[in-house]
Amino acid sequence: MLTGRTFSNPEERGDYPSEQWASLTDDELARIFTIFVVDIYHNTPHAGLNGETPANAWKRLAAERAVTAPPDPTCRRVVFGIPLARKLGRHGVRVLGIDYTSTSLQQAFLRGRSREVDIRVDPHNLAMISARLEQDWDNAWAVPTAVHGLSLNEWQAIVRDLRIQYRNEAVLTDQIVQHGRSQIREIDQTARKLKPIQPIMSSPAAEVER
Numbered sequence: 701m702l703t704g705r706t707f708s709n710p711e712e713r714g715d716y717p718s719e720q721w722a723s724l725t726d727d728e729l730a731r732i733f734t735i736f737v738v739d740i741y742h743n744t745p746h747a748g749l750n751g752e753t754p755a756n757a758w759k760r761l762a763a764e765r766a767v768t769a770p771p772d773p774t775c776r777r778v779v780f781g782i783p784l785a786r787k788l789g790r791h792g793v794r795v796l797g798i799d800y801t802s803t804s805l806q807q808a809f810l811r812g813r814s815r816e817v818d819i820r821v822d823p824h825n826l827a828m829i830s831a832r833l834e835q836d837w838d839n840a841w842a843v844p845t846a847v848h849g850l851s852l853n854e855w856q857a858i859v860r861d862l863r864i865q866y867r868n869e870a871v872l873t874d875q876i877v878q879h880g881r882s883q884i885r886e887i888d889q890t891a892r893k894l895k896p897i898q899p900i901m902s903s904p905a906a907e908v909e910r
């Protein structure tokens with residue numbers, strides 16, 4: 701269904717100019733993938749399910765056997781988070797310029813532990829990380845509350861922009877970070893207000909009616 705498609709293999713593609721017709725952005729492609737999986741694939745009869753759709757199979761089995769509860773945020777962060785290693789110090793551990801600490805990390809430092817510890821970072825929320833002490837994972841909170849709720853992309857954008865704006869400052873204070881957060885929220889709100897006045901894509905049905 702996409703003009704920039706590459707077909708199943710080079711032979712099937714032939715001389716079709718895929719690069720010439722490519723036009724989607726990454727965000728648009730991600731949205732198309734989501735629509736295809738959620739709206740089309742999940743509601744199309746599946747041979748492996750004897751003709752039943754995946755969506756109906758899920759509803760039927762969920763009613764018969766219940767649904768396993770999803771893993772909690774800590775479990776998801778430990779399993780899927782970005783793996784890093786940081787040296788334990790009096791400040792706890794420092795990740796992306798952010799200090800994280802917890803009672804367990806403080807006690808480990810007081811006992812003389814100074815080697816690197818494995819950590820996991822949730823790129824969607826930098827308020828907390830997970831650090832492994834021996835075999836157990838411990839949660840550590842970000843010391844500066846200004847980063848609570850920020851994603852990795854938002855934090856990197858703030859640091860990049862504010863380092864330029866406040867290049868003479870040795871440390872980005874909470875006040876400076878809060879200013880950066882406000883700017884991000886303002887840009888996001890402006891974009892949301894503009895969304896309703898953007899051009900509306902015509903559907904095949906609308907074209908037929910026209």
